[in-house]
Amino acid sequence: MARLRLKEARAEYPALSRRFYNRDTVDVAVDLLGRQLIHWTPQGMTSGRIVEVEAYLAHRDPACHTYRGPTPRNEVMFGSPGRAYVYSIHARYCFNTVTESVGEGSAVLIRAVEPIAGIKLMQARRGLLNLRDLARGPARLCEAFGLDRRYDGLDLTGSGRLWLSGTKWSAKMGRIMRSARVGVTEPRHRCLRFFLADNEYVSGPRKMPGMGPVKRN
DNA sequence: CTACCGATTGACT
DNA sequence: GTCAATCGGTAGA
Numbered sequence: 001m002a003r004l005r006l007k008e009a010r011a012e013y014p015a016l017s018r019r020f021y022n023r024d025t026v027d028v029a030v031d032l033l034g035r036q037l038i039h040w041t042p043q044g045m046t047s048g049r050i051v052e053v054e055a056y057l058a059h060r061d062p063a064c065h066t067y068r069g070p071t072p073r074n075e076v077m078f079g080s081p082g083r084a085y086v087y088s089i090h091a092r093y094c095f096n097t098v099t100e101s102v103g104e105g106s107a108v109l110i111r112a113v114e115p116i117a118g119i120k121l122m123q124a125r126r127g128l129l130n131l132r133d134l135a136r137g138p139a140r141l142c143e144a145f146g147l148d149r150r151y152d153g154l155d156l157t158g159s160g161r162l163w164l165s166g167t168k169w170s171a172k173m174g175r176i177m178r179s180a181r182v183g184v185t186e187p188r189h190r191c192l193r194f195f196l197a198d199n200e201y202v203s204g205p206r207k208m209p210g211m212g213p214v215k216r217n
Numbered sequence: 218c219t220a221c222c223g224a225t226t227g228a229c230t
Numbered sequence: 231g232t233c234a235a236t237c238g239g240t241a242g243a
Contacts (some may be wrong), residue, residue: 054224063224073239090225091236109224139225149238183224 013165021081029055035166048113052195058105066105082157092139114201137203179208
C-alpha cells in the first residue's frame with residue numbers, strides 16, 4: 001500500500017465536523033462506534049476502527065474530570081467540542097473527544113480500536129507484535145497511535161494530522177452493548193460504556209455490571 | 218511543600 | 231483470578 005500524503009488521506013477520509021461533536025454526549029459516544037481514528041505522521045499513517053467508548057458527563061458525573069470545576073488539567077474539556085482531551089494517568093495517556101457546547105465539560109473516552117492501517121508502526125511504538133493487544137485499552141491505543149500530552153487541545157475537525165472519520169452505522173458492525181465503565185467505582189453504577197458485541201479488540205472484563213444490548217436509532 | 222490516588226497495564230498465581 | 235509499578239494532578243498544610 002502506497003504511503004498517503006496528508007492531503008490525500010484527508011480527502012479520502014473526510015473528518016467528522018464540529019456539529020457532530022456538539023450534541024448529547026451519549027449520542028456522540030454511540031455514534032463514534034465503527035468510525036475511524038486516523039493519525040498521520042511523517043513516519044506513516046495509523047488508523048483503526050473504534051470498537052469501545054465511554055461517556056463522561058459534566059456536573060452529573062463524579063467520575064468526570066470536570067465534576068469539581070475548572071482546573072489546569074481539564075481546561076480543554078470546557079472548550080470547543082471536537083477537540084482532543086488527552087490526560088495522563090498511571091504514567092500513561094488516554095485520548096478523549098470533547099462533546100456538547102463550549103463550557104459544558106463533557107467528553108467521550110476512546111477505549112479501543114481495531115487496527116486497520118500502519119500496523120507495523122503501531123507494533124514498533126508498542127514494542128509488541130500481537131495484533132489484538134496493539135490498541136485494546138485507552139493507554140495502549142495512545143501508545144500505538146503516538147498520542148501524548150502534546151495532543152491535548154488539538155482540533156480534530158480542522159486540517160490537522162489527527163482526526164476521526166467514517167460513515168455511520170454499518171450492519172457489519174453487529175450489535176452494540178452497554179455496561180458500567182471500566183475502572184470507575186461509583187456507588188450508583190451507570191451504563192456509560194458502549195462497545196461492539198463480539199469484537200475481539202474490545203478491552204475490559206467479559207462481564208460488567210449492567211451489561212445489555214443497545215437499540216439502534 | 219507533602220501526601221494521596223487514579224477513566225491502566227503487565228506480570229504473576 | 232490478584233497485585234504493584236508508575237507519576238502527574240489535586241488538595242491541603
